[in-house]
Amino acid sequence: MxxxxxxxxxxxxxxxxxxxxxxxxxxxxxxxxxxxxxxxxxxxxxxxxxxxxxxxxxxxxxxxxxxxxxxxxxxxxxxxxxxxxxxxxxxxxxxxxxxxxxxxxxxxxxxxxxxxxxxxxxxxxxxxxxxxxIPAPEHLAAQSASNRQGRGAVLTGQEAADVLDLLRADAARTHDNYVAMLNEGPDGQPIDPGRQGLARELARMNLTLxxxxxxxxxxxxxxxxxxxxxxxxxxxxxxxxxxxxxxxxxxxxxxxxxxxxxxxxxxGAVTFSAPMLAVLKRLLAGEAVEQKDSGLSKREWAEMMAALGRAA
Amino acid sequence: MxxxxxxxxxxxxxxxxxxxxxxxxxxxxxxxxxxxxxxxxxxxxxxxxxxxxxxxxxxxxxxxxxxxxxxxxxxxxxxxxxxxxxxxxxxxxxxxxxxxxxxxxxxxxxxxxxxxxxxxxxxxxxxxxxxxxIPAPEHLAAQSASNRQGRGAVLTGQEAADVLDLLRADAARTHDNYVAMLNEGPDGQPIDPGRQGLARELARMNLTLxxxxxxxxxxxxxxxxxxxxxxxxxxxxxxxxxxxxxxxxxxxxxxxxxxxxxxxxxxGAVTFSAPMLAVLKRLLAGEAVEQKDSGLSKREWAEMMAALGRAA
Amino acid sequence: MxxxxxxxxxxxxxxxxxxxxxxxxxxxxxxxxxxxxxxxxxxxxxxxxxxxxxxxxxxxxxxxxxxxxxxxxxxxxxxxxxxxxxxxxxxxxxxxxxxxxxxxxxxxxxxxxxxxxxxxxxxxxxxxxxxxxIPAPEHLAAQSASNRQGRGAVLTGQEAADVLDLLRADAARTHDNYVAMLNEGPDGQPIDPGRQGLARELARMNLTLxxxxxxxxxxxxxxxxxxxxxxxxxxxxxxxxxxxxxxxxxxxxxxxxxxxxxxxxxxGAVTFSAPMLAVLKRLLAGEAVEQKDSGLSKREWAEMMAALGRAA
Amino acid sequence: MxxxxxxxxxxxxxxxxxxxxxxxxxxxxxxxxxxxxxxxxxxxxxxxxxxxxxxxxxxxxxxxxxxxxxxxxxxxxxxxxxxxxxxxxxxxxxxxxxxxxxxxxxxxxxxxxxxxxxxxxxxxxxxxxxxxxIPAPEHLAAQSASNRQGRGAVLTGQEAADVLDLLRADAARTHDNYVAMLNEGPDGQPIDPGRQGLARELARMNLTLxxxxxxxxxxxxxxxxxxxxxxxxxxxxxxxxxxxxxxxxxxxxxxxxxxxxxxxxxxGAVTFSAPMLAVLKRLLAGEAVEQKDSGLSKREWAEMMAALGRAA
CATH class of the missing domain: 3.30.1360.170 (Gyrase A; domain 2)
Incomplete structure (x- = not known):
């Protein structure tokens, strides 16, 4: 900060x-x-x-x-x-x-x-x-292999170094060019008096996200x-x-x-769907339920077991 | 209050x-x-x-x-x-x-x-x-003859007295019956111990607006x-x-x-539509515009003249 | 209908x-x-x-x-x-x-x-x-004794008959008086030509809910x-x-x-709070949990047992 | 398109x-x-x-x-x-x-x-x-001198050419580096099998606006x-x-x-404020009103004259 x-x-x-x-x-x-x-x-x-x-x-x-x-x-x-x-x-x-x-x-x-x-x-x-x-090194995560909108392991070594270099260089360069296109110095005066300067509402499009x-x-x-x-x-x-x-x-x-x-x-709350609730009642009655006879998809079964702190 | x-x-x-x-x-x-x-x-x-x-x-x-x-x-x-x-x-x-x-x-x-x-x-x-x-006498207005959702003159005489009597009597009676159906006294005890009392969520339907x-x-x-x-x-x-x-x-x-x-x-502001603005420009140019050659409906013309403080 | x-x-x-x-x-x-x-x-x-x-x-x-x-x-x-x-x-x-x-x-x-x-x-x-x-007889419920915004048993006998009579009579009378105050017949003409008729926006206040x-x-x-x-x-x-x-x-x-x-x-889903989830895990582990050592209030315990289809 | x-x-x-x-x-x-x-x-x-x-x-x-x-x-x-x-x-x-x-x-x-x-x-x-x-040449506007969030004249000559070059080059380079960091080819396979690829939710930050x-x-x-x-x-x-x-x-x-x-x-409508309406009534009464005795600021006067199609 x-x-x-x-x-x-x-x-x-x-x-x-x-x-x-x-x-x-x-x-x-x-x-x-x-x-x-x-x-x-x-x-x-x-x-x-x-x-x-x-x-x-x-x-x-x-x-x-x-x-x-x-x-x-x-x-x-x-x-x-x-x-x-x-x-x-x-x-x-x-x-x-x-x-x-x-x-x-x-x-x-x-x-x-x-x-x-x-x-x-x-x-x-x-x-x-x-x-x-610019992400701290411990937050520079790889794409998750299993979840299309998730993160995997932290990048390391040369790949991490390259990514950080690219992020820094691209952000710096696009901002420098943003200022150059605006042609306006910190004092509000033109940097190059022979130029008009691009409209602010346009120049901003050159900035990175x-x-x-x-x-x-x-x-x-x-x-x-x-x-x-x-x-x-x-x-x-x-x-x-x-x-x-x-x-x-x-x-x-x-x-x-x-x-x-x-x-x-x-x-800290968990919501169980109607099919999950049916499984829960069977478990509480002492039945040994497995995913394949649970009526739940593999993904839902995994979510439910995770919520209950049990091995899937 | x-x-x-x-x-x-x-x-x-x-x-x-x-x-x-x-x-x-x-x-x-x-x-x-x-x-x-x-x-x-x-x-x-x-x-x-x-x-x-x-x-x-x-x-x-x-x-x-x-x-x-x-x-x-x-x-x-x-x-x-x-x-x-x-x-x-x-x-x-x-x-x-x-x-x-x-x-x-x-x-x-x-x-x-x-x-x-x-x-x-x-x-x-x-x-x-x-x-x-219960409206104060000066707010006991008749239905407007010209505007279906407006008020006309104030009611007077017997009609006003009758209206106020009806409003008072109906509100009092429906509230009395509301309490009777609830069968609950100010102390929270049943008025008639032999009765159960209608649910509050139902009894309220008897109240007037x-x-x-x-x-x-x-x-x-x-x-x-x-x-x-x-x-x-x-x-x-x-x-x-x-x-x-x-x-x-x-x-x-x-x-x-x-x-x-x-x-x-x-x-205190007034919005003039595009057709009104055209009339305004003609008026400012000194032209004597009348409703029938204004392009405005009678109603719009009247609204515009009222906004300008001119006779319609 | x-x-x-x-x-x-x-x-x-x-x-x-x-x-x-x-x-x-x-x-x-x-x-x-x-x-x-x-x-x-x-x-x-x-x-x-x-x-x-x-x-x-x-x-x-x-x-x-x-x-x-x-x-x-x-x-x-x-x-x-x-x-x-x-x-x-x-x-x-x-x-x-x-x-x-x-x-x-x-x-x-x-x-x-x-x-x-x-x-x-x-x-x-x-x-x-x-x-x-006007509620059908089977929906004419008494106030719940345990839940201030709930219903209890259905009213019967004289109390039910009295309630229905009151609801019908009050609604009919207030609507009749609404029409009388409006002084407007089904044909749109004054019922009593000597009267002006109360404004609609006022007369409606006499109707029941x-x-x-x-x-x-x-x-x-x-x-x-x-x-x-x-x-x-x-x-x-x-x-x-x-x-x-x-x-x-x-x-x-x-x-x-x-x-x-x-x-x-x-x-059909049920949400279990963090404290409920803790109880659930103990139950699944075979422990005999009771309300007083559950960390839940009596009300929450009852809600949880109801969701699981178990006796509270 | x-x-x-x-x-x-x-x-x-x-x-x-x-x-x-x-x-x-x-x-x-x-x-x-x-x-x-x-x-x-x-x-x-x-x-x-x-x-x-x-x-x-x-x-x-x-x-x-x-x-x-x-x-x-x-x-x-x-x-x-x-x-x-x-x-x-x-x-x-x-x-x-x-x-x-x-x-x-x-x-x-x-x-x-x-x-x-x-x-x-x-x-x-x-x-x-x-x-x-990338703006078409006729939309490549300079910053307005009078309005901080407006556009002035269209840029021309070398300045226009430089701006377009910068915009194109920066967008192209940041997107190329975005793809390089993702390390994912059009076929969904890694470009460099020895790299993991940065998470999509991170890589996107390198794109320009x-x-x-x-x-x-x-x-x-x-x-x-x-x-x-x-x-x-x-x-x-x-x-x-x-x-x-x-x-x-x-x-x-x-x-x-x-x-x-x-x-x-x-x-096509125009809203006149209370002070503008007062000016309008004076104008319609034939009075020659000027900004300095209008009660309007210079900016409001200019806005009003523009709406009426008159010289400010």
């Missing part, structure tokens, strides 16, 4: 300024507010604002006049009930706003979640910095948890999971009861 | 409690927070929470690191530009949450706006109070302004306009620059 | 008219098109239009140039995979449009699903017919399946489940492979 | 196959169905499916039992009324599905419209073709018209306007009455 001195000063100034409010306030999240939590080589996640807390979930579920409830344990029980039975609307009553810096190819996955508000830094209007994502962009992203708690359940999942690409991890920490600081319920009833 | 002592105490307790926050805070809206702003005979609107302020709109539009800007006048100028050119996403970065008490027939119009989060008081789970909307319900309703500023532009409009039914009015006041307290831009570029 | 002769003629005329199309077409759903499938005492569901079929799901998942695939069994396998792994976007590529007639209190639950397009018959503009939902309304409702397959998974569920109120049942039949006719996958992976 | 023989054969097969349907059918759109309408150098738009027609808008607005109406002129009048008064829900009752091939930087703008269904070709799963957008992608995109007519009103606008980037143009033609073929209303009341 590489913040300029001006950016750091802006962040510190935001953190230094406080005011009195009648709103629901969460000290543990206030502590994190505005701080840049580093992700990948140049990215970050910052919490910019939030609305509501665990009690606000309860308050909305009860449509109550006051700020919520007497006993924290009662609230936690109701929150667990709401999570278990997929009552989504009370969780929509909490809202959070992030500032995220991320590679464009990650942004393209992320934006597929349509239930958020987004303001992205505009490369039609401004010039993108010379910052690209690992170039960093940034946006403000605002979402309610229900949809954030849905996003995190997909993006913190082992099937998600590592580069987006890397963002989900610190975001889960911010949720834990913000709404600890909702987070605990989410961990138990979503992150 | 009729709040119980317990409800008033809850509201006062919420207002009395403050905490320090690093978030954007708006003193003028803090002043209104939690207060019940009366609407119609028993309804209200209360602001329960909010996120962001005028500077947050600017901050998101610029994807900036700090809390916004140096000069208020510069921010207001950018906000006016964004509003004029229908840049909606920066306004989505502010969020507000209301507690609203309203007649069911108003709630049915209101809920058609799908871009909000809602938690409604459940009549499957709880028992609705004996409160109905002027019965009051209530909900928590949360929405971003862009969609709130869209809601208000439709519901504060003269074509909207009076009973929903009555809610839009105090909500506009809360917007004015919350984001004064966005409110001023909204007033100029939406509430 | 009570359709007028004109309505039946309109339906028959729609069914009689066919045209050639290059679009994906599903004969089994064409067979049902426009027909009113009866629900409750006066309601119905009609399929008005549809877009796509099972092959369209596959086509979108593959972003292919042609109309889909060679082998039906391969398509079904991919559809099962997409359903199991919650890939929702290919299912969004199919769309269906219904015309539904339903009691207002059911419409109020239904409209909470925000991801559909709706046009409701307007009681601001038109006059609602004298049709109310079991009055029938109707709407056009259009939704994509992914969101329809989500709606049906909630509304066909045993926890849903009977009166909305009554609509989910024939709608499931229309889905089965329309996209049989998606329907079969939905039945196996959603309707 | 460059379709393979297989792709052309798939398209022709789709066009050749017809079936009988009871659904609303539009011969003029059937004529266009599945055809690739060329856009930019390698892109296209294809209509894949549609639901509804002009009569379906009317049918939904009236919640009618039949297929619509007797007289086309009456329908058109109602559609104009609905468009003028921004009744959006009847237009939501029509749906259309496109297959679009477009450069990634265009896709990034396009996806900001959240009210559509999308399935994009996955570069996690598959390998992207070697196709890039002018690489072509493709997706299925489905949207209702109301939201499509909103999209087109923004993207066919003169302020939109040329490369996305190039897609809006043939899409407008498909709308015209599909729902001619809605298209005509859209053209008059949206595309």
């Amino acid at each position: 590489s913040l300029t001195d001006d950016q750091l000063a802006d962040i510190e100034a935001s953190r230094a300024s406080t005011a009195a409010t009648r709103r629901a306030t969460v000290p543990a999240l206030e502590e994190l507010l505005y701080q840049a939590l580093p992700v990948l080589d140049h990215g970050f996640v910052r919490v910019i604002d939030y609305m509501g807390d665990d009690a606000a979930i309860v308050q909305a579920a009860r449509v109550s006049y006051g700020r919520g409830t007497k006993r924290v344990s009662e609230d936690a029980g109701l929150i667990r009930y709401l999570m278990r039975h997929r009552h989504s609307t009370p969780f929509e009553m909490c809202e959070i706003k992030y500032h995220v810096k991320l590679p464009i190819f990650v942004a393209r996955q992320w934006i597929r979640h349509r239930t958020a508000n987004v303001n992205e830094y505009s490369a039609r209007y401004s010039i993108l910095d010379r910052e690209f994502y 690992n170039t960093y962009t940034q946006w403000y992203w605002k979402i309610d708690l229900h949809n954030l948890l849905h996003f995190l359940s997909l993006r913190a999942d082992a099937h998600a690409q590592y580069e987006i999971r890397a963002y989900a991890a610190p975001m889960l920490e911010t949720v834990k600081a913000w709404v600890p009861a909702a987070y605990a319920a989410f961990r138990d009833y979503r992150l | 009729s709040l119980t002592d317990d409800q008033l105490a809850d509201i006062e307790a919420s207002r009395a409690s403050t905490a320090a926050t690093r978030r954007a805070t708006v003193p003028a809206l803090e002043e209104l927070l939690y207060q019940a702003l009366p609407v119609l005979d028993h309804g209200f609107v209360r602001v329960i929470d909010y996120m962001g302020d005028d500077a947050a709109i600017v901050q998101a539009a610029r994807v900036s690191y700090g809390r916004g800007t140096k000069r208020v006048s510069e921010d207001a100028g950018l906000i006016r530009y964004l509003m004029r050119h229908r840049h909606s996403t920066p306004f989505e970065m502010c969020e507000i949450k209301y507690h609203v008490k309203l007649p069911i027939f108003v709630a049915r119009q209101w809920i058609r706006h799908r871009t909000a989060n809602v938690n409604e008081y459940s009549a499957r789970y709880s028992i609705l109070d004996r409160e109905f909307y 002027n019965t009051y319900t209530q909900w928590y309703w949360k929405i971003d500023l862009h969609n709130l302004l869209h809601f208000l532009s439709l519901r504060a409009d003269a074509h909207a039914q009076y009973e929903i306009r009555a809610y839009a009015a105090p909500m506009l006041e809360t917007v004015k307290a919350w984001v004064p620059a966005a409110y001023a831009a909204f007033r100029d570029y939406r509430l | 009570s359709l007028t002769d004109d309505q039946l003629a309109d339906i028959e005329a729609s069914r009689a008219s066919t045209a050639a199309t290059r679009r994906a077409t599903v004969p089994a759903l064409e067979e049902l098109l426009y027909q009113a499938l009866p629900v409750l005492d006066h309601g119905f569901v009609r399929v008005i239009d549809y877009m796509g079929d099972d092959a369209a799901i596959v086509q979108a998942a593959r972003v292919s140039y042609g109309r889909g695939t060679k082998r039906v069994s391969e398509d079904a396998g991919l559809i099962r995979y997409l359903m199991r792994h919650r890939h929702s976007t290919p299912f969004e590529m199919c769309e269906i449009k219904y015309h539904v007639k339903l009691p207002i209190f059911v419409a109020r639950q239904w409209i909470r699903h925000r991801t559909a397009n709706v046009n409701e018959y307007s009681a601001r503009y038109s006059i609602l017919d004298r049709e109310f939902y 079991n009055t029938y309304t109707q709407w056009y409702w259009k939704i994509d397959l992914h969101n329809l399946l989500h709606f049906l998974s909630l509304r066909a569920d045993a926890h849903a109120q009977y009166e909305i489940r009554a609509y989910a049942a024939p709608m499931l039949e229309t889905v089965k006719a329309w996209v049989p492979a998606a329907y079969a996958a939905f039945r196996d992976y959603r309707l | 460059s379709l393979t023989d297989d792709q052309l054969a798939d398209i022709e097969a789709s066009r050749a196959s017809t079936a009988a349907t009871r659904r609303a059918t539009v011969p003029a759109l059937e004529e266009l169905l599945y055809q690739a309408l060329p856009v930019l150098d390698h892109g296209f738009v294809r209509v894949i499916d549609y639901m509804g027609d002009d009569a379906a808008i009317v049918q939904a607005a009236r919640v009618s039992y039949g297929r619509g109406t007797k007289r086309v002129s009456e329908d058109a009048g109602l559609i104009r009324y609905l468009m003028r008064h921004r009744h959006s829900t009847p237009f939501e009752m029509c749906e259309i599905k496109y297959h679009v091939k477009l450069p990634i930087f265009v896709a990034r703008q396009w996806i900001r419209h959240r009210t559509a269904n999308v399935n994009e070709y996955s570069a996690r799963y598959s390998i992207l073709d070697r196709e890039f957008y 002018n690489t072509y992608t493709q997706w299925y995109w489905k949207i209702d007519l109301h939201n499509l018209l909103h999209f087109l009103s923004l993207r066919a606008d003169a302020h939109a980037q040329y490369e996305i306007r190039a897609y809006a143009a043939p899409m407008l033609e498909t709308v015209k073929a599909w729902v001619p009455a809605a298209y005509a209303a859209f053209r008059d009341y949206r595309l």
Whole structure:
């Protein structure tokens, strides 16, 4: 992560300024507010604002006049009930706003979640910095042989070195040429006064997909948890999971009861299909079921055994 | 408006409690927070929470690191530009949450706006109070003769008295019978111990559409302004306009620059169609245009003349 | 269900008219098109239009140039995979449009699903017919003693008779008074020429919540399946489940492979939380687990045992 | 546009196959169905499916039992009324599905419209073709001096030649290196058997933003018209306007009455703010108003004069 001195000063100034409010306030999240939590080589996640807390979930579920409830344990029980039975609307009553810096190819996955508000830094209007994502050696994975959208072993030796060289050289060269086509120096003046400079909205097309962009992203708690359940999942690409991890920490600081319920009833939960449930009942009755007489495909059988911690 | 002592105490307790926050805070809206702003005979609107302020709109539009800007006048100028050119996403970065008490027939119009989060008081789970909307005499309007979904003159004399009697009597009787079918007294005990009581989810079907319900309703500023532009409009039914009015006041307290831009570029703006624009150019050129040679229908002509403050 | 002769003629005329199309077409759903499938005492569901079929799901998942695939069994396998792994976007590529007639209190639950397009018959503009939902005797349930939003045993004897009398009488009287306040006869002429008639948008507030309304409702397959998974569920109120049942039949006719996958992976599936999964592993290892040493609440234990078909 | 023989054969097969349907059918759109309408150098738009027609808008607005109406002129009048008064829900009752091939930087703008269904070709799963957008010489514009997100004059001479060379060379080299890192030949076999090949989900980050992608995109007519009103606008980037143009033609073929209303009341319409309206009234009263005494900023004054076709 590489913040300029001006950016750091802006962040510190935001953190230094406080005011009195009648709103629901969460000290543990206030502590994190505005701080840049580093992700990948140049990215970050910052919490910019939030609305509501665990009690606000309860308050909305009860449509109550006051700020919520007497006993924290009662609230936690109701929150667990709401999570278990997929009552989504009370969780929509909490809202959070992030500032995220991320590679464009990650942004393209992320934006597929349509239930958020987004303001992205505009490369039609401004010039993108010379910052690209280059995987750390331990994340430079080969294509999986068994899963067309998965990763295999980590690349090593000359192949790894060559890949890193190509990624670095191509990103650097395309950005250099981007600046050359723009013909605009850091001072805003033409580099070559005899040239006009290509329009920003066109020049950006020369950048590679690992170039960093940034946006403000605002979402309610229900949809954030849905996003995190997909993006913190082992099937998600590592580069987006890397963002989900610190975001889960911010949720834990913000709404600890909702987070605990989410961990138990979503992150750690397993759904068995009707055919799997039939197999489960046979297993519990002591029957020795095998894949070939289970009614499940090999893939489903493997998924089920993995969920139960048994050898397939 | 009729709040119980317990409800008033809850509201006062919420207002009395403050905490320090690093978030954007708006003193003028803090002043209104939690207060019940009366609407119609028993309804209200209360602001329960909010996120962001005028500077947050600017901050998101610029994807900036700090809390916004140096000069208020510069921010207001950018906000006016964004509003004029229908840049909606920066306004989505502010969020507000209301507690609203309203007649069911108003709630049915209101809920058609799908871009909000809602938690409604459940009549499957709880028992609705004996409160109905009865129009004030000056709002007891006749059917419009010219507009199938509009109002004409105010009813007077015996007809007005009869209507009010019927509305009151039917609402009272259906609610009495609702309670009788539920067979549940205020203490939660059976009224008639020999009876089981009809399920709440069924008994509610006996209530009339002027019965009051209530909900928590949360929405971003862009969609709130869209809601208000439709519901504060003269074509909207009076009973929903009555809610839009105090909500506009809360917007004015919350984001004064966005409110001023909204007033100029939406509430007070007029859209002229391509054929109307052609007429306008002829008028400006000094031509005496009449409806029959305008290319506009009588209705469009009347709408255009009304917008220009000219006799049709 | 009570359709007028004109309505039946309109339906028959729609069914009689066919045209050639290059679009994906599903004969089994064409067979049902426009027909009113009866629900409750006066309601119905009609399929008005549809877009796509099972092959369209596959086509979108593959972003292919042609109309889909060679082998039906391969398509079904991919559809099962997409359903199991919650890939929702290919299912969004199919769309269906219904015309539904339903009691207002059911419409109020239904409209909470925000991801559909709706046009409701307007009681601001038109006059609602004298049709109310009155439960059949076998659906006249008492309030559940254990579940605040559930039903208990069916009411019988004098209590049942009294409830039905009250429901019928109140609905009839409030509708009669609605018409009296409107002062408009079936011919559109004033009933009493000396009166103006209350505005329609006001008079409607006197109707009870079991009055029938109707709407056009259009939704994509992914969101329809989500709606049906909630509304066909045993926890849903009977009166909305009554609509989910024939709608499931229309889905089965329309996209049989998606329907079969939905039945196996959603309707018949069970989700076990992390604590439940821990219990399951102990049970499979042969341990005799009881609720008090399970780490589950009594309620969760009961839910888990019910899912496994074991005595709690 | 460059379709393979297989792709052309798939398209022709789709066009050749017809079936009988009871659904609303539009011969003029059937004529266009599945055809690739060329856009930019390698892109296209294809209509894949549609639901509804002009009569379906009317049918939904009236919640009618039949297929619509007797007289086309009456329908058109109602559609104009609905468009003028921004009744959006009847237009939501029509749906259309496109297959679009477009450069990634265009896709990034396009996806900001959240009210559509999308399935994009996955570069996690598959390998992207070697196709890039290179602007035609007449679209190679300089940066605008006055508008930070606009274009100025067309580049010429050596600067134009250099820009085109850089764009071509960088896109070609990064794609060549993408394939080299993947280490996968057209036959699916390793190019160098001694290497593993980088995971697809990683290798794609080396591609430039002018690489072509493709997706299925489905949207209702109301939201499509909103999209087109923004993207066919003169302020939109040329490369996305190039897609809006043939899409407008498909709308015209599909729902001619809605298209005509859209053209008059949206595309060709102008909105005057409250301060502009005040100026307009003074002008119509014969007053000679100038910018400095107009109450408008220079920019707003210029916008207003441009709309009225007067010298600023």
